Amino acid sequence: MHEPSIGESMGNAADFWDSVAGTVTAKVEPVIGRGEKQRGPVIDYLRDLEVLARRQCGSRETVQIIASGRRLLGDRSEIGPPDGSFTRG
Template sequence: MIAEHVTAKVGPALRQNRSAREPVIAYLRDLEALVRRECESRAVIQVIASGRRILGDRQEVGSTGGPFSRT
């Protein structure tokens, strides 16, 4: 379900300029940090990180604790 949600956010953002993408990128960073702390699926983290990269975001997102805090 999260993968479909991310895809639904990233697709329309790709048709916008960089400044219009920033809110989506910020949202995905926050979502990734949350998922790293609370989710048990590495695949979900990869989908979110890929969506951010597709939108041009190169910032590393990490959190302390959680099973995938260093992924």
């Protein structure tokens, strides 16, 4: 089965961002408690997704969901200022 990439999923941006909570859950749950080899690619995906969300999505809740997924996997890095504005113009 082909899983759409972030870029492919952006075809209908509103639907994509509305489905992010489910996407994050589906990616995070199977690798919680697994080794770095399993968690690493998911963390990288979520970092990229968070960068896109900060640029393209107007919902702080969406960014928080993505960041929470990263933290559940042990990633404590900061993608952007926690209380700063989005880069979306």
